[in-house]
Amino acid sequence: MCGRYAASRRPEDLAGIFEIGKWEPEETLEPDYNVAPTKEVYAVLDRPLKDADDPRPVRQLRRLRWGLVPSWARTPEGAARMINARAETVHEKPSYRRAFAARRCILPADGYYEWVTGEQERELEVEGRRKRPRKQPYFVTPADGSVFAMAGLYEFWRDRTLPDDHPRAWWVTCSVITTEAERTPLAAAPEEGPRTLADIHPRMPLMLTPDRWDAWLDPARTDPGDLRPLLAPPPAGLMRAYPVSTAVSNVRNNGPELLRELPAPEEGTLF
Numbered sequence: 372m373c374g375r376y377a378a379s380r381r382p383e384d385l386a387g388i389f390e391i392g393k394w395e396p397e398e399t400l401e402p403d404y405n406v407a408p409t410k411e412v413y414a415v416l417d418r419p420l421k422d423a424d425d426p427r428p429v430r431q432l433r434r435l436r437w438g439l440v441p442s443w444a445r446t447p448e449g450a451a452r453m454i455n456a457r458a459e460t461v462h463e464k465p466s467y468r469r470a471f472a473a474r475r476c477i478l479p480a481d482g483y484y485e486w487v488t489g490e491q492e493r494e495l496e497v498e499g500r501r502k503r504p505r506k507q508p509y510f511v512t513p514a515d516g517s518v519f520a521m522a523g524l525y526e527f528w529r530d531r532t533l534p535d536d537h538p539r540a541w542w543v544t545c546s547v548i549t550t551e552a553e554r555t556p557l558a559a560a561p562e563e564g565p566r567t568l569a570d571i572h573p574r575m576p577l578m579l580t581p582d583r584w585d586a587w588l589d590p591a592r593t594d595p596g597d598l599r600p601l602l603a604p605p606p607a608g609l610m611r612a613y614p615v616s617t618a619v620s621n622v623r624n625n626g627p628e629l630l631r632e633l634p635a636p637e638e639g640t641l642f
Contacts, residue, residue, distance in 0.1 A: 372485075372572065373455055373483050373547045373574075373575070374455075375406060375483065375619070376406045376481075376521075377403070377404045377405065377480060377481040377482060377484070377630060378402070378403050378413060378479060378480045379402035379404060379481055379627070380402075380518065382398075382400075382432055385413060385415070385432055385518075389430065389477070389479070390430060391430050391431065392430045393430070394431060398433070400413060400434060402627075404619075404625050404630060405624060405629060406480075408437055409437060410436070411436055412434070412435060412437050412478060413434060413478070413479055414432075414433050414434075414525060414545055415430065415432055415478075416430075416431055416474075416525060417430050417431070417589060417590055418431065418590060428589075428590050433476075435476075435525055435543045435544060435545040436542060436543065437454055437478075437544070437546075437547075438454050438544055438546070439453040439456070439466065439467070439470070439525070440528040440544045441466045441469075442526055444528060447530075447542060453466060454547060455546060455548070456546045456547070456548050457548075457550075457574075458522075458550040458577055461548060461602070462595040467546065471595065471598065472594075472598070473590060474526060475522070475523070475524055475598075477520045477521065478520075478521040478522075478523040480518070480519040480520075480576075481512060481519060481630065482513070482630075484509070484615070484619055486506040486508050486509075486620070487508075487509060488507075505617075506620075507617070508615050508616070508617060508619050509564070509571055509613060509614055509615065510615045510630060510632075511575070511610055511611075511612045512610065513578075513611075514559060519578060520579045521548070521577065521579070522547070522602070523546060523548060525543060525544065525545040525546075526544055527541060528543075528544065529542075530542065547576050549574045549576055549577060550576075550577045550602065550604050551575075551604070552567070552569040552572055552573055553567060553575070553604065554569045555608060557608075557610060557612055558608050558609065558610060559611050563636065564614060564636055565612060577602060577605075578604075578605045578609070580606070580609075586601055614633040614636045615630065615631065615633060616628070616631065
């Protein structure tokens with residue numbers, strides 16, 4: 372799954388990486404090293420400009436809320452539970468299938484966090500001797516330092532309790548698509564700890580390599596059968612994972628120090 376990630380790149384940098392044609396400086400977000408559900412995040416998407424005469428799509432950098440609210444939802448209360456959509460079923464689930472066909476985006480990140488329960492902690496948990504096992508957070512990121520382009524969906528939701536001209540009348544929300552975690556060895560796998568992404572968690576965000584960006588964002592592609600091949604996992608061996616401080620477990624902590632690599636898992640969470 373993806374329940375927390377880091378996104379620190381400036382919009383100017385993202386504009387160059389993704390060849391952005393339109394972004395509004397007033398929508399600039401501060402670097403966020405502990406992105407949590409319901410926060411606002413950057414999304415790359417292709418769609419015509421609002422109130423423009425030209426109907427052709429323009430690549431835009433937009434600010435969306437993480438946690439998808441389907442257009443037909445009565446309230447946005449379930450958004451925090453809809454942060455992930457499974458690649459295997461996204462084309463058929465009522466909450467996601469319309470967005471999959473017409474409203475796809477890329478959510479740029481530095482990488483994502485996932486928590487691992489150490490072997491000794493798991494044994495205690497099985498024996499019933501510990502109800503809340505300590506978990507070691509890991510940061511998963513491209514080994515070459517490139518942007519982690521997560522496949523995403525976005526949706527519009529109208530708050531019918533507000534007038535049309537209210538700034539909160541329309542919500543634009545998004546979800547990260549996840550897939551099965553890789554079972555091949557990580558790039559530069561640590562001596563201690565997990566050797567593959569599957570050792571960390573059975574799911575991972577679907578990373579889109581640059582050769583898929585244009586096809587994924589193209590709003591003219593609406594046939595699920597044509598789109599589903601784009602959900603294939605990326606080539607193996609592109610990712611590395613390393614232990615980071617348990618400070619990231621508290622969403623109130625936020626800063627570049629959360630990405631600092633530990634020489635080994637913190638005491639009490641060793642494998």
